Amino acid sequence: MVNTLGRENVPKRLVIIGGGFGGVNLALRLKNDPRFQITLVDKNNYNFFPPLIYQVATGFLENSNISYPFRKLFRNYSNIHFRLGELLRVNPDAHTIQLNNGELPYDYLVFATGAESNYFGMENIRRHCIPMKNVNDALEMRNTLLQRLELATITDDPAERKKLLTIVVAGGGPTGVEVSGMLADLRVHSFPKDYPELAGTRGGIILVDGGEHLLAPMSAASQKDTYDALHKMGVVIKLKTQVKDYQGEKVILSTGEEIETRNLIWTAGVTAMVFEGMPPASYGKGNRLLSDAFNKVSGLQDIYAIGDTCLQMHENAYPNGHPQLAQVSIQQGKLLGSNLRSLIEGKNQKPFTYKDKGTMAIIGRNKAVCDLPNHIHFKGFIAWFLWLFVHLISLINYRNRLKTLYNWTVAYLNKDQSLRFIVRPGNPDEKP
Ligand SMILES: Cc1cc2nc3c(=O)[nH]c(=O)nc-3n(C[C@H](O)[C@H](O)[C@H](O)COP(=O)(O)OP(=O)(O)OC[C@H]3O[C@@H](n4cnc5c(N)ncnc54)[C@H](O)[C@@H]3O)c2cc1C
Numbered sequence: 001m002v003n004t005l006g007r008e009n010v011p012k013r014l015v016i017i018g019g020g021f022g023g024v025n026l027a028l029r030l031k032n033d034p035r036f037q038i039t040l041v042d043k044n045n046y047n048f049f050p051p052l053i054y055q056v057a058t059g060f061l062e063n064s065n066i067s068y069p070f071r072k073l074f075r076n077y078s079n080i081h082f083r084l085g086e087l088l089r090v091n092p093d094a095h096t097i098q099l100n101n102g103e104l105p106y107d108y109l110v111f112a113t114g115a116e117s118n119y120f121g122m123e124n125i126r127r128h129c130i131p132m133k134n135v136n137d138a139l140e141m142r143n144t145l146l147q148r149l150e151l152a153t154i155t156d157d158p159a160e161r162k163k164l165l166t167i168v169v170a171g172g173g174p175t176g177v178e179v180s181g182m183l184a185d186l187r188v189h190s191f192p193k194d195y196p197e198l199a200g201t202r203g204g205i206i207l208v209d210g211g212e213h214l215l216a217p218m219s220a221a222s223q224k225d226t227y228d229a230l231h232k233m234g235v236v237i238k239l240k241t242q243v244k245d246y247q248g249e250k251v252i253l254s255t256g257e258e259i260e261t262r263n264l265i266w267t268a269g270v271t272a273m274v275f276e277g278m279p280p281a282s283y284g285k286g287n288r289l290l291s292d293a294f295n296k297v298s299g300l301q302d303i304y305a306i307g308d309t310c311l312q313m314h315e316n317a318y319p320n321g322h323p324q325l326a327q328v329s330i331q332q333g334k335l336l337g338s339n340l341r342s343l344i345e346g347k348n349q350k351p352f353t354y355k356d357k358g359t360m361a362i363i364g365r366n367k368a369v370c371d372l373p374n375h376i377h378f379k380g381f382i383a384w385f386l387w388l389f390v391h392l393i394s395l396i397n398y399r400n401r402l403k404t405l406y407n408w409t410v411a412y413l414n415k416d417q418s419l420r421f422i423v424r425p426g427n428p429d430e431k432p
Pocket of ligand 1: 017018019020021022023041042043044047048050051052053054085086087088112113114115132133134174175273306307308309324325326327329
């Protein structure tokens with residue numbers, strides 16, 4: 001059994017699984033603290049910024065604008081090490097974890113593994129849709145949509161052309177709204193110039209959501225403004241409707257309606273991941289790890305969870321857990337860092353309290369909605385500008401901020417961007 005016995009005067013081995021908002025903020029909170037030897041494990045060798053992946057998917061930003069390699073991020077901190085690997089199994093009794101490429105011992109283990117797309121058991125949809133969860137998905141979506149546009153220019157069959165040009169977006173949360181708005185803008189400003197041969201052809205963007213409103217967690221005013229703006233931009237919105245099946249040619253809706261399309265973009269839900277070795281009783285709704293106010297996973301020693309994968313229900317304002325948002329992960333990561341320090345110093349730890357800084361969604365050029373605490377709501381250019389500013393300063397470093405600012409400025413001035421490349425390394429002929 002590997003544990004902390006006899007290790008009082010050596011650095012604590014802190015293993016963090018996942019280098020998203022939560023994991024990186026936790027590691028950086030403890031940077032250069034010689035009492036911790038930190039290993040951050042991630043299945044990718046880079047951190048990325050999920051709120052902007054749809055802009056990579058639609059060719060507005062480059063992948064490198066929103067991603068940064070872990071080894072470069074941590075190179076100046078002697079107590080933080082990066083390990084490329086995927087967590088497979090946890091052995092809580094032995095204080096070890098099993099990765100796809102080896103084993104690691106820990107004194108403290110932190111799950112910061114985020115969430116993945118939830119298909120609610122619908123295997124056909126999982127196999128045929130275009131997911132929107134990570135950088136790979138974004139590049140795949142960019143390639144697929146561009147290849148389908150090219151196919152639309154060469155087919156002689158009007159029905160097939162319409163199918164290639166129709167895009168169904170499932171999920172009316174911020175991602176679904178933002179990707180629909182961006183595609184609607186592209187249809188007006190960019191596609192007519194790039195694809196003149198498609199002028200006058202049919203197709204469209206259809207946004208489907210099971211709820212009564214778009215942007216469910218936002219204010220009624222934001223919901224209405226978003227609906228009106230997207231409607232005006234030509235997006236067909238179907239509320240109280242769910243996608244039930246899709247085998248690559250036809251989306252079947254819960255209303256019985258069928259939409260012929262080759263493109264279903266899936267943003268309809270997320271679920272956290274279950275790992276072997278963790279007791280089933282530690283998991284709550286959405287497969288999130290039930291944790292106390294100090295992020296310690298219930299029923300386990302020395303194991304913590306932060307961010308999307310953590311379910312804390314101690315705050316009266318969030319009886320069903322915190323929203324799965326970047327700010328929650330960032331604040332939990334920072335607090336857990338401070339609490340781990342307090343723990344080894346024998347001091348009291350602080351319970352987590354979420355500070356809501358507001359929510360925003362961008363709908364299109366000069367159009368966004370913003371809800372701030374105390375029921376403050378605004379929309380239009382100011383909300384759009386604030387959205388750009390907040391997302392820009394939230395990027396991981398100056399290099400990415402400058403590159404993104406440059407790409408946004410080019411896109412704004414030209415009402416267009418020139419990043420619409422089909423790049424499939426190793427698979428140039430892959431069937432779209
Ligand atoms: C498309 C999209 C748009 C979004 N827009 C917004 C927004 O506008 N505002 C907002 O506040 N939130 C937004 N979110 C939600 C926000 O991104 C998440 O709440 C946040 O990223 C959660 O942070 P995290 O640290 O918990 O996990 P993540 O940031 O998801 O990081 C998890 C990390 O764990 C790694 N990982 C997962 N499993 C394993 C494994 N088995 N082994 C090793 N590594 C693993 C992953 O590679 C990843 O790096 C958006 C999410 C998506 C997908």
